Amino acid sequence: MSQKKIYEKDRLTAEERLEAVIRLEQPDRVPLSMMIYNYSPFHAKVKASDYVHKPSVYLKAIRQVYEDIGPWDIYYNINPVSKLTYSFVMMMRLLYPGDDLPENVMTQIEEFEYMQPEDYDQILQMKSNLANNVFRARMLPRFCKETEGLGPIRLRSKLALGFLKQGLFWIRDQRWWREQGLVIQIGYQAEMPIDMFSMARTVIPFSMDLFQRPEKIREAAMKLSPSFADWSIRIARYTRIPRVQCYCHRTSNNFISPRQFEELAFPSMEEIVCRIIDAGITPILHCDGDWMKNLKVLRRLPAKKIILQLDGLTDIFRAKDEIGDHMCLFGDVPAEKLVMGSPQEVDEYCHRLITEVGRGGGFILAAGCEIPYNAKSENLRAMVQSVYKYGYY
Amino acid sequence: MDRLVKFREIFLAFRIDSIDTEIEDLLQTGLSSPELLQACQKCMEEIGKKFEEGAYFLPELVMAGEMFKKVSARLRPHISPGSEEVAGKIVLGTPKGDLHSLGKDIFGMLAEASGFVVHNLGVDVAPETFVEKLKETGAPILGMSALITTAFDPMQEVVRLLEEEGIRERTYVIIGGGVTTKDMVGRLKVDAQTWDAYEGLRIVQSFMDEKEETK
Known part of the structure; x- marks a missing residue:
């Protein structure tokens, strides 16, 4: 653990600060x-295409941002040096600049229906201890160009190499951030089972599935859960970062009803989250969309063990009252403010977040989801400075 | 009408597999295509109200939309062009640089079900294309949806082009999508913003009411 302090007047290291807010203590x-x-x-x-293809360009660019705009506490490590591995964990078709898009645009997702209703049945027939990885590997050739035409053995070898490449790169990348005193956010990350089904089926067929085969959705997600959790734990231990980021892109109230969340999605979420916590690892629930009506159900998960990331569509100020005594809240400076707002607006919003959501601890200041490629650097500086100006308890 | 009771039950229970047979049966009994389509639109309104009240969510809207599409595809060829009341025309799309389509498609489906003619231009639409389509169709409403901030500059450019072409005054502009905010109404000089397809429908209906009043 790095003992370096981010600011002179800090009493804790970044790692200690993060651990404290997860426990809902006041750092x-x-x-x-x-x-x-x-x-x-x-x-x-x-060039964006160089950035996604050449690790040295990635390292140079991402460190330059820290040197120009930093410091901050937590390195949010989305650094997919292996496109194949990234496809495996996210289970979405990734469109990369230079490959599928013009050279200087950001990476995007292309959503299309690669999973069929009978795939739920196939999952139910799999052995539980392997189901998650077997299912993902089986689906990959349907949406990931890098695996087209590969037989099962070559596919597995390519995936293993991808994980090795990614792991080695992470270790190399993380060393530098630790030297700066930062704590690394993610030891492993993956799309949660039901969210993966929604992406893989796409919204219209998946919405029909919710009416026509709800039990199968629930059971298939449950079947994938133990191996999802076990694999996440294994990789987080390998990377030595005790946090697993679980993406919940499609289980907000914008996509499914609170009842569907409770009956179909929550059981597998609970299984995964509890297994991860039992292994001494912190789940980070990356909850895009409006989760307000799901928060009561989320309270059934263990207290003071989870980070809840919100992206601006959930009212984080109300979420503080609803679940702030149970989970560490993370967010949520809106992308729009970072792109179109002024430094003063960003400063005011961060001040409000720190005062209201940060009250008593249990809060990590961050953007709502990702910082957009076209954010103004002066707005990011305002965000960075806000924790120094207003963030000391 | 008694003959429509079962149709309503099927529609409101989202029994999509039974809807085709029910339509055929009703047509056999002599019910006209416009009457059936109207019944379908009433069901859509009921579902929309439940969505607004927070009782229904996206899956119900999607199911209703799929059922409406089925009914509409079966009946529309039998309805003489121009006999249906048109609620208004909308040009719709996702601006250049953004490839997301879901939000605008759901909004488009709801608008169609409410009698709007929707010109859906798809995703990655250039600013000039929006303006050309507005001029070509005379549509008074433009809807642009975005899930990533890449779309902000093209949205701004569309508004600029509308002014340059002298059609901003006659065009209501509504934006939507997860990344947009109410603050953008002022920043981009558009008329409305929403995160919710049904609220979007209410807004475009209010645009049309306003247009009627100012006639």
Whole structure:
């Protein structure tokens, strides 16, 4: 653990600060996490296609942002040096600049229906201890160009190599951030089972599934859960970062009803989250969309063990009252403010977040989801400075 | 009408597999296509109200939309062009640089079900294309949806082009999508913003009411 302090007047290291807010304790200062993955190539003026393909360009760009705009506490490590591995964990078709898109645009997702209703049945027939990885590997050739035409053995070898490449790169990348005194946010990350089904089926067929085969959705997600959790724990231990980021892109109230969340999605979420916590690892629930009506159900998860990331569509100020005594809240400076607002607006919003959501601890200041590629650097500086100006307890 | 009781039950229970047979049966009994389509639109309104009240969520809207599409595809060829009341025309799309389509498609489906003619231009639409389509169709409403901030500059450019072409005054502009905020109404000089497809429908309906009043 790095003993280096981020600011002179800090009493805790970044790691101690993060651990304290997860336990809902009041640390010395509000910690800050900056998700600069999409923003960095445009700030550093490197070609986006080079940034996603050449690790050395990635490292140069992302470090330059820290040197120009930092410091902050938590390195939000979305650094997919292996596109194949990134596809495996996110289970979405990724469109990369230079490959599928023009050279200087940000990475995007192309959503299309690659999973069929009978795939739920196939999942139910799998062995539980392997189901998550077997299912993902089986689906990959349907949406990921890098695996097209590969037989099962070559596919597995390619995936293993991808994980090795990614792991080695993470270790190399993290060393530098630790030397700066930062704590690394993510030891492993993956799309949660039901969210993955929604992406893989796409919204219209998945909405129909919710009416026509709800039990199968629930059971298939439950079947994937133990191996999802076990694999996450294994990788987090390998990377030595005791946090797993679980993406819940499609289980907000914008996509499914609170009842569907409770009956179909929550059981697998609970299984995964509890297993991860039992292994001494912190789950980070990346909850895009409006989660307000799901918060009561989330309270059934263990207290003071989870980070809840909100993206601006959930009212984080109300969430503080609803669940702030149960989970550490993370967010949520809106992307729109960072792109179109002024430094004063960003400063005011961060001040409000720190005062209201940061009250008593249990809060990490961050953008709502990612920092957009076209955010203004002066707005990011205002965000960074806000924890120094207002964040000390 | 008694003959429509079962149709309503099927529609409001989202029994999509039974809707085709029910339509055929009703047509056999002599019910006209416009009457059936109207019944379908009433069901859509009921579902929309439940969505507004917070009793229904996206899956119900999607199911209703899919059922409406089925009914509409079966009946529309039998309805003479120009006989249906048109609620208004909308040009719709996701601006250049953004490839997301879901939000605008759901809004478009709801608007169609409410009698609007929707010109859906798809995703990654250039600012000039929006303006050309507005001029070509004479549509008084433009809807642009975005999930990433890449779309902000093109949205701004569309508004600028509308002014340059002298059609901003006659065009209501509504933006939507997860990344947009109410603050953008002022910043981009558009008329409205929403995160909710049904609220979007209410807004475009209010635009049309306003247009009627100022006639």
